[in-house]
Amino acid sequence: MTTSLSSKAVVITGASTGIGRACALHLDELGLPVFAGVRRPADAVDLQQVASAGLTPLFIDVTDQATITAAAEQVRTALNGSGLAGLVNNAGIAVGGPLEFLPLAKLKAQFEINVLGQMAVTQAFLPLLRPARGRVINMSSISGRIAMPYLGPYAASKFALEALNDSLRVELKPWGIEVICIEPGAIKTPIWHKSLTEAQVMADGLPQQAEKLYGPAMAHLVEAVMRRGEGGIPAEEVAKVVAEALLTHRPKTRYLVGRNAKIGALVAWLLPDRLRDWVVSRRRTYGDR
Ligand SMILES: NC(=O)c1ccc[n+]([C@@H]2O[C@H](COP(=O)([O-])OP(=O)(O)OC[C@H]3O[C@@H](n4cnc5c(N)ncnc54)[C@H](OP(=O)(O)O)[C@@H]3O)[C@@H](O)[C@H]2O)c1
Numbered sequence: 001m002t003t004s005l006s007s008k009a010v011v012i013t014g015a016s017t018g019i020g021r022a023c024a025l026h027l028d029e030l031g032l033p034v035f036a037g038v039r040r041p042a043d044a045v046d047l048q049q050v051a052s053a054g055l056t057p058l059f060i061d062v063t064d065q066a067t068i069t070a071a072a073e074q075v076r077t078a079l080n081g082s083g084l085a086g087l088v089n090n091a092g093i094a095v096g097g098p099l100e101f102l103p104l105a106k107l108k109a110q111f112e113i114n115v116l117g118q119m120a121v122t123q124a125f126l127p128l129l130r131p132a133r134g135r136v137i138n139m140s141s142i143s144g145r146i147a148m149p150y151l152g153p154y155a156a157s158k159f160a161l162e163a164l165n166d167s168l169r170v171e172l173k174p175w176g177i178e179v180i181c182i183e184p185g186a187i188k189t190p191i192w193h194k195s196l197t198e199a200q201v202m203a204d205g206l207p208q209q210a211e212k213l214y215g216p217a218m219a220h221l222v223e224a225v226m227r228r229g230e231g232g233i234p235a236e237e238v239a240k241v242v243a244e245a246l247l248t249h250r251p252k253t254r255y256l257v258g259r260n261a262k263i264g265a266l267v268a269w270l271l272p273d274r275l276r277d278w279v280v281s282r283r284r285t286y287g288d289r
Contacts, residue, residue, distance in 0.1 A: 083132025
């Protein structure tokens with residue numbers, strides 16, 4: 001472990017599975033002290049079994065202010081006066097479904113975790129990032145640039161995160177604190193299986209009329225989400241990009257990860273709305289008009 005890396009402590013939320021776990025293990029391998037956010041003791045034990053002694057589990061639910069405050073205090077004590085080099089706001093869920101029938105509680109939950117949760121954690125850790133001129137890394141998505149049908153709640157949360165990211169980047173510039181957005185495309189993680197289960201629960205609870213109108217589209221969503229989960233690139237690819245964003249001398253403001261993120265960004269940038277609508281909906285099946 002080099003001295004410079006061993007002094008670059010990083011906090012990562014949502015490190016139990018997927019991208020967060022890959023980031024925690026990759027940064028740990030590189031020799032950075034890692035505070036890995038989990039919600040269950042079993043996930044803490046699991047991470048400690050595969051990581052070095054430099055990884056410390058941090059119990060943090062991004063929707064629970066008490067756990068966020070306690071986690072920031074734990075990190076402050078552990079750092080003993082030195083600052084935090086990075087905060088990776090990774091925790092997230094994906095909510096989908098036809099907006100016409102989406103229970104608003106689901107939309108709220110999506111924003112509570114993916115948007116308000118990230119901000120609450122950022123606010124709590126900024127006093128620790130400031131002395132080290134640390135970096136804030138926000139795990140957005142290509143869905144933060146292009147909103148697919150039936151993934152409206154998820155895309156809305158990522159668009160909101162991108163907006164907060166951009167405001168914060170300029171607000172924190174005077175103190176040399178970089179704020180960076182990571183925008184992966186499809187990554188093979190449990191998130192798609194979890195959202196599928198959620199979508200199924202929602203589909204089961206839809207009124208008959210919704211089934212008539214959106215049944216085929218929901219079936220298509222399930223199929224597309226399954227394909228997305230299975231065809232995604234490994235989470236380790238995102239972890240490498242996060243490491244670069246944290247450690248490079250001059251980080252970019254945003255990093256697209258994976259081929260389909262780059263294609264999605266090009267489509268969002270290049271195509272007028274109607275043409276983009278056609279591209280994103282051309283393979284969809286609709287129910288009764
Ligand atoms: N997979 C993709 O294709 C993809 C693409 C672009 C962006 N992303 C983004 O990458 C991030 C990680 O997703 P992933 O694909 O790695 O999914 P994942 O494997 O499901 O990981 C999500 C993580 O977030 C945690 N989490 C959920 N709710 C939380 C809460 N209230 N408080 C604290 N932690 C919470 C989960 O912890 P528990 O185990 O405790 O639930 C888990 O550790 C998300 O922000 C997602 O939007 C993913």
